Amino acid sequence: MARIDLVDLAHSYLSQPPDATHYALKPMTMHWRQGGAYALLGPSGCGKTTLLNIISGLVVPSQGQVLFDGRDVTRLPTEARNIAQVFQFPVIYDTMSVRQNLAFPLQNRGVPAAEIEARVKEIAELLDLGNALDRRARGLTADAKQKISLGRGLVRADVAAILFDEPLTVIDPALKWELRSKLKALHRRLDLTMIYVTHDQTEALTFADTVVVMHDGAIVQTGRPNELFDRPEHTFVGHFIGSPGMNVLPARVEGRTAEVGGVAVELARAYPAQPAGRRIEIGIRPEYARLTASGGLPVRVERIDDVGRIRFARVRLGAASLSVVAPRGVPVEGDRALLALDAHQIHVYADSRRLEGAA
Amino acid sequence: MDKPINNAAWFLILPAFLIVLFNAVIPLMTVVNYSVQDTFGNNQFFWNGLGWYQELLDPSSELGGRFFASLGRSAMFSAIILAIEVPLGIMVAMCMPRRGIALALSLVFIAMPLLIPWNVVGTMWQLYARSDIGLFGWTLNAIGIPFNYTNDTLAAWTVLVVMDMWHWTGLIALLCFAGLKSIPDAYYQAARIDGASRWAVFARIELPKLSHVLLIGVLLRFMDSFMIYTEPFVVTGGGPGNATTFLSIDLVKIALGQFDLGKAGAMSIVYTLIVLAVCWVFYTVMVTGQNKGGRG
Incomplete structure (x- = not known):
């Protein structure tokens, strides 16, 4: 379980950025409460994936701190943080069965076999993958693969936060709703912090209880969907949310x-x-x-x-x-x-x- | 959908048909023709039926003994270079820089040996490995390792194997590099989050993604090495003794040296059938592998 704090965080992909415009992420301080469903919403190139990768530890920020429950994890490698991430394109281990895919993160951490077996079963049931456990992961549909990616995160008992990087991009429109409701149901049931990156306002507004709107490397507004709609704090939020925009x-x-x-x-x-x-x-x-x-x-x-x-x-x-x-x-x-x-x-x-x- | 049927369309494939006829079918049939006859010169041929084939496939006969000995050497050579070049090529590909000028330079250096004609490669290594004036052979002798490929079997094989590694490892490396480049970053990131070791990343992500290019690479290297002729001909001429007389070299000796067209014809056909059979196995493995992927 974790509360995530970003303190005075900023990132530039250049080692010596000449000025503020070269920052992919402008200095920000932000708190993510334990158990929240957040959406990071913004157009392509606004820095939302950079922010996500900093939280997951795939990118080390140029300045500032990332705190999990008050513990500084800024320089901790991603495997040492208790987070999981689901990527835009489903990542599965081709040669393994669904069961082996789900067991993989636990095996790497040396969990006893009996415990792995029980945990994999539980998570597979949760994700409706129960009767596909012994199939090869490679032949499954995109939405099943995305569930496996998610399952590899959920299966770890210590995971406090799950990060989603536009996870529905390659999913059929008809299945998007279904998968999104599944995510919401999981969130309610598991008491996990979820951070969901998207450029699709419908996805953000329906998934999250708090939407964080980013623009040009900065957070321009954080609020509930109706707040963003009725009281846009920045003209960008007005433009970006709503169709047609403000x-x-x-x-x-x-x-x-x-x-x-x-x-x-x-x-x-x-x-x-x-x-x-x-x-x-x-x-x-x-x-x-x-x-x-x-x-x-x-x-x-x-x-x-x-x-x-x-x-x-x-x-x-x-x-x-x-x-x-x-x-x-x-x-x-x-x-x-x-x-x-x-x-x-x-x-x-x-x-x-x-x-x-x-x- | 109804397709119109017009037999005049056969004429459209006539040029391709003629080319295949003249550069593959007729020469092959000529060889088949030789393989069932015997000749004593003067274009006089005598029917021998399957005689040459029986002799060829009987290890106790002179021809059969010779055939199986060279077949063994060829198979051994292919096995050695595959066992070295495939892992080495994968390693080289994994060590290559991923972008920038360093990548461009290493691509050029790795591709360079691939562009050199076979007989030039042979000549280069023939000189390079000589114990009197060759840098490689002279240096080995100078530091106290006796090395003379003209009278030592091990030395002769070493030169041929090292030469082939130098010539062709780059091909495997380039194929694998292309395969590795096509793996999205997300796979590596997911593996880090899953806590996978470097070995697990290689075995679970990289190797499966490389399997297709590797199959093609292994197939190409097998065919090339199993049919190698020019380089050993230039470097060792099949010697010392018969130590590096591979199937192709032996075939030329029989056909052009001894002018035994019947024996050589039978040997050519069997040689071709072996290569075809191995390629067919590879092809089947590749196709079923892909289909399995599709069906799960």
Whole structure:
């Protein structure tokens, strides 16, 4: 069982990085509580796999510490840490049977044969691999192979955390749901810390109780899925989560009014004047901006996309362009329509960071 | 799906058919023809049926004794060089740098011997191993190890085996290097997490992933070494005595030295059948191995 702390951690793949832009991972301090289901979410190249490899010990960070239950393991090799990792592509030992694959980590650690046998059986049942134990691992399907990879981690009694590096990439879409629910069930049952790296927001939001969003080598927000959706602390989180992402519009903010593209928009909170030179933007999710029959701001409709369950419209508000919900039955005359914004869901950002207004 | 049938299409394979006919089928049939006849020159041939084959496969006859002796030497030579070159090639491949200029340089150095013509290799080693002016032979003698491949069987075999290692270990190394490069990093990382020893990584990950390239490598090296002719011909000429007279050398001696076309024909056919049989076994092993992989 372990609580994982990252203290002032940073990593660069260069030995003498000239400046901050050459860091794959910018300095960060982060705590992962025992038993949490975390998702590390971010686009390719944001440093999430580097972070994962530092936790697992495959990469030694340039600076900072990794603590497992307060014990410094920064320089400990991966086999000496009580973690397991599941990779993007299933890793199995081709020439061995499923049983031998599952027993392998225990054999390497000199566990007695009787104990190995019992443990392998238990884990195989847990993963529904019970009746495939004596088959050669090489001929199995990708999802079964991925279960074996996971099983080789679970089989070790001392494992405190399991790290997943985009584990569903090669799995059929139909099986992805199934495997993901299996993971959730395992998490509830086994009280293990799980850290799941992905660039797929659906995977992250459905798997994790805490989502860590990374951007450009830094953690930009940590929170529950609904927090990320309703209160994005960084414009990147707004963009990245949600489909379509949050509208981020350059604005001038004074007190309770924002001026966007030459149009005044009411805010729910008051914001102090910001020093000159800061980039001020407002953000609103398309779900909280909808076309309405009466009592809204006049906009010009450029395009309507019907995605089945809901319709999104691309509209122009003065000079600014944004995505909004177009409920069925709301009149659009020519390209003229009215737009209602939910003032409580408008966020103000200074240099991409959210400002807390005063009520 | 219905495929149109047009017999004119046979003409399209005619060129390939003619080439195979003239460079394989007709020469082989000529040899078959010789192997069932005897001649005393002047293009006069006498029917001998399976006589030559009976004599060849009977170890108590003069021809049979000679045949089995050279067959034994050939098999021994192939066994020795496979036993040395395969493990050595794997080791070289594992020690090679993985990237950068060092990789480019080592690839060039390893590939260099592969590009040298066989008779040049033979000549190089013939000179290199000489006890009077050759660096290798002279040095051995100078440090007190008597070495003369013209009258010592062990020395002659040593020269041929070392020469073949120098010439062909690079092939195994290059094949294995390509095989090793294709193993994703995740396998090594997973093995570390599983606490696998270096030996377990080799036996459980690297060797299984190399098995296909190794089979091809072993097959190529077996055929080449079992049919080797040029290098021993240049270096030892089959001597001292008959100590390095491999099947191919003996065959040429019988066919062109003694002009026994019938005996040589029968020997050629049996020689070819042995090579074919071994290749067939290899092929079967490879194909069934792959199918097993598919079915699990």
